[in-house]
Amino acid sequence: MTDAPNRSSYRHGDLRQALIEAGLDMARQGGPDAIVLREATRRAGVSPNAAYRHFADRQELLEAVSASAQGLAADAMEDAVEAQPGTGDPAVDARLRVGAVGRGYLAFARREPGLFRAAFTVPNDLSEAFDADKAGYRGRTPFQVLAEALDALHAAGVLPAERRQGAELLAWSSVHGLGMLALDGPLRGLTDEMLDGATERLLLMVDRGL
């Protein structure tokens, strides 16, 4: 991550990416507020102002880091989906898949609270929910991962069309809320077991309520 001492040329090579990665490291430990531009340049072995060749200001760096963190979240979600064994029944599988998406999202929140906050706490428009820089290594953004799971739910005949529309909202809100409350909010002190329980109950509620 740091290539401060070993830089032969005047040019860095890929400073933009280096700054984002430094930002990710800082966010990992303290959320978006811990992302400090000067420190990022320090870690990249570059003068503070060099950052301004790649980002208009700190806010833009923040957004780039947030986008990267969203990609990592997408990975966690897809991992959870892949780990979900199939039952042979398409309807059941589709429902399990939606659950796995939620579980993956929350697992990411708990495993990487700082990155989670960086990903989903920094202002973000729905219009950009498909931007490539928010995608994980499989090429999908968190929103896409959820949307496709819901599409599958619809395709399997579980979710009628009129309730498919806007279903992202309901599912995402619930799960996101639990994540936030468990991180910053009143649920901080909860044990892992309690959080697991809350997660399953919440997913059940969403499954029934969609």
Added chain:
Amino acid sequence: MTDAPNRSSYRHGDLRQALIEAGLDMARQGGPDAIVLREATRRAGVSPNAAYRHFADRQELLEAVSASAQGLAADAMEDAVEAQPGTGDPAVDARLRVGAVGRGYLAFARREPGLFRAAFTVPNDLSEAFDADKAGYRGRTPFQVLAEALDALHAAGVLPAERRQGAELLAWSSVHGLGMLALDGPLRGLTDEMLDGATERLLLMVDRGL
């Protein structure tokens, strides 16, 4: 809010409260990040260091402002409950009351996004969910308002005991998530009508899923 010019005595009178109120004003316009200690002292007509007689550091001021903002949220929630007309049927009323709590919460989020973020984004323990400084003018904290509505749901026979426990979690998560996504998240651009629709659908899901 500002009593900068008119202070006759060396003593301020109630500097602590003045700083909190200045903090609330700043938070109203930019969320918790916009709360700056020096600016608060400036508005209170006092030197920067005076703040340290009342708060150990900026973080403590932040927490005090957050607590006050939670009180305002509690007010909004109770207002919504009071505005809810009764139907005569206790079971229906209890369910409507829970819905009103959620609607009040979200109305507050949309009316005062900065204060909402200050209230529920600043780290906060469940163990302190009943602290008096988080209460609104009716003396209840947001958590209490929700808990009592759920108690009423149980008392009305709608919510069996085994599902009453931890129900705060489910209800709060869903509603909180929608609030956050609508403020900072991908749902920022949604029109009022769309948000209203999402709110009602979400509340329906919670009502069915609790």
Added chain:
DNA sequence: GGAAGGATGTGTACGCTGTCCACAATGACA
């Protein structure tokens, strides 16, 4: 192949922030 010009990095500087320290004014109480 050499000059031109855009892209990228550096140096210096400014105002602002949170916070530390020593000191001053005040009010309460012996």
Added chain:
DNA sequence: TGTCATTGTGGACAGCGTACACATCCTTCC
């Protein structure tokens, strides 16, 4: 009335984000 804890002041410091002018490099085109 004198003592002392409480509350406010003044000055200082390092760190931050950022602006401006300048340096270095890479590419491109004659």
